[in-house]
Ligand code: 5GP
């Protein structure tokens with residue numbers, strides 16, 4: 001539900017955008033589809049208004065995204081000298097999630113749908129009910145009165161398609177489908193978009209999926225799955241870490257599995273942990289304990305220790321969340 005306060009914040013953001021000329025747009029480290037889609041939808045809207053736009057991210061876009069309009073324009077950098085007339089940061093609960101220094105000196109517009117956003121901007125608009133940050137960007141684009149071009153619509157759709165786990169997650173609303181309907185009417189090609197994102201893998205990626213899944217373990221309850229990848233496994237399969245994107249969602253296709261943790265080796269005893277869950281099982285509560293964040297059904301954090309220790313720890317924490325979700329009145 002969009003509240004009256006949110007509407008007035010959005011109107012204020014639109015006013016500030018109209019008054020300004022030079023923009024820097026950014027999103028989070030290791031950008032996903034919502035990060036890229038939100039950024040590019042915003043960029044095409046600003047270009048339509050005759051504004052100057054730079055797109056600056058700490059990491060390169062995922063390779064499959066490079067075929068979409070404007071994505072190759074993204075500059076990869078960890079600092080900006082000139083934050084322009086305004087910096088629009090999308091999809092980031094904290095400013096540090098951009099991984100880019102220099103934004104703190106600018107006029108920062110913070111647009112986000114993560115739980116626990118710290119309100120780091122000069123203007124802050126967050127709506128945790130949005131299924132994707134791209135939904136919020138869509139509303140802002142409408143507020144700005146720009147035409148919904150196929151480019152803008154494509155990027156909004158990419159944001160929604162990827163951030164809902166292909167329309168799986170619980171924060172999907174009638175609004176989600178209404179926005180998608182308008183995107184289709186604007187001329188996007190949903191099967192072509194889905195094909196470019198999901199059916200353009202390398203063979204190495206498929207082999208890596210096989211290797212990672214063959215090592216999947218279940219806890220004693222049978223409801224918690226853990227998977228991992230280290231450098232050795234990736235190299236053996238001819239895949240890269242980037243190729244592991246999406247693996248974390250697969251264990252949940254098993255009926256009994258309600259939560260999953262995927263461990264990616266970042267360094268000695270240093271792991272990046274991605275978690276996913278079904279329904280009311282809250283993985284964000286666990287990510288927060290480790291300084292990470294995200295959403296109820298999809299969160300991430302870093303953790304230190306041996307894989308065996310972390311596996312047992314996360315199995316226990318996830319099972320606790322499953323039990324807590326069962327105990328909660330619905
Ligand atoms: P993923 O598991 O795909 O990396 O991330 C799932 C969700 O959690 C995304 O919404 C992502 O932005 C968020 N997330 C992942 N890692 C972190 C982290 O270290 N800190 C915060 N605040 N959010 C994270």
Ligand code: MN
Pocket residue numbers: 034035091113131132133163
């Ligand atoms: Mn998102």
